[in-house]
Amino acid sequence: MKKSILILLSLAVLCVAVFLSACSKDDVQEPDPVAGLTKIIEGYAAGAATKVEVYTKEASINAGYTKFYIALYDSVSGNRIEDAHIQLTPLMDMGTMMHSSPYENPDSEKAVNHLFPCSVTFIMSSMGGTWTLKIQVQNNLTDKEGSLTIPITVNEPTRSRQKSFTAAHNGAKYFISLIEPTATSSKVGINDMEIAIYKKASMMSWPADSSMSVVLTPEMPTMGHGSPNNVNPTHVGNGHYKGKVNFTMTGLWRLNLDFMSGAAVADTTQYFDVEF
Numbered sequence: 100m101k102k103s104i105l106i107l108l109s110l111a112v113l114c115v116a117v118f119l120s121a122c123s124k125d126d127v128q129e130p131d132p133v134a135g136l137t138k139i140i141e142g143y144a145a146g147a148a149t150k151v152e153v154y155t156k157e158a159s160i161n162a163g164y165t166k167f168y169i170a171l172y173d174s175v176s177g178n179r180i181e182d183a184h185i186q187l188t189p190l191m192d193m194g195t196m197m198h199s200s201p202y203e204n205p206d207s208e209k210a211v212n213h214l215f216p217c218s219v220t221f222i223m224s225s226m227g228g229t230w231t232l233k234i235q236v237q238n239n240l241t242d243k244e245g246s247l248t249i250p251i252t253v254n255e256p257t258r259s260r261q262k263s264f265t266a267a268h269n270g271a272k273y274f275i276s277l278i279e280p281t282a283t284s285s286k287v288g289i290n291d292m293e294i295a296i297y298k299k300a301s302m303m304s305w306p307a308d309s310s311m312s313v314v315l316t317p318e319m320p321t322m323g324h325g326s327p328n329n330v331n332p333t334h335v336g337n338g339h340y341k342g343k344v345n346f347t348m349t350g351l352w353r354l355n356l357d358f359m360s361g362a363a364v365a366d367t368t369q370y371f372d373v374e375f
């Protein structure tokens with residue numbers, strides 16, 4: 100009797116041991132937060148004792164709305180900085196004059212999946228001058244502040260994703276970016292559509308614009324037909340407008356966009372081409 104209890108006990112111990120080792124073998128490795136992203140540059144924010152790494156989704160940067168993912172590290176300890184205030188300042192030097200462009204600082208001072216997502220809308224390519232992006236960092240843990248200025252090469256893509264117009268109703272200049280769909284994200288059927296609208300208030304101030312109503316009319320210019328069941332992009336926040344575009348087949352689609360400000364026509368000349 101005593102013997103069988105002993106055997107049972109040792110079996111139980113063995114079971115627990117096997118269970119524990121199986122568990123530790125399956126230890127979940129945290130996925131790399133920058134997997135699939137391209138590091139375009141790294142450097143140090145002098146004064147903040149912070150190493151700054153800048154990532155993008157695309158391998159190269161094109162004119163238009165560009166999402167950045169910034170990783171910060173304490174340059175002494177090497178530890179990630181997850182709580183920081185980041186201020187972007189894009190600047191283009193065109194020789195005879197300088198101007199900024201629209202940008203979005205990170206929504207939160209807390210990192211999202213270890214990264215700080217933000218954006219710059221490059222209103223033109225580097226053909227016209229030299230782009231730099233100043234990244235000001237305030238490490239909330241150490242209260243240290245510093246900045247890093249990086250050069251950015253902005254290419255002109257085959258199919259432009261960045262347009263501008265002078266509005267008929269008020270004479271102001273508006274800049275529109277196509278965010279979705281892209282040539283790679285497009286599929287036959289209903290696609291998410293997203294654009295951003297910015298108004299040029301001055302050479303250094305390009306605020307988001309929420310005032311427009313947008314009419315979307317897709318067509319296949321080489322085939323002379325459109326598509327049904329599209330949804331006009333409407334403002335969802337921070338100058339972003341979301342709708343739906345129906346691509347009934349593959350090929351070249353022209354997304355005609357009319358912009359209204361209340362009852363007044365702002366512009367009816369703009370379009371983006373998407374080929375997939």
Ligand SMILES: [Cu+2]
Nearest residue numbers: 191193223227
């Ligand atoms: Cu410029």
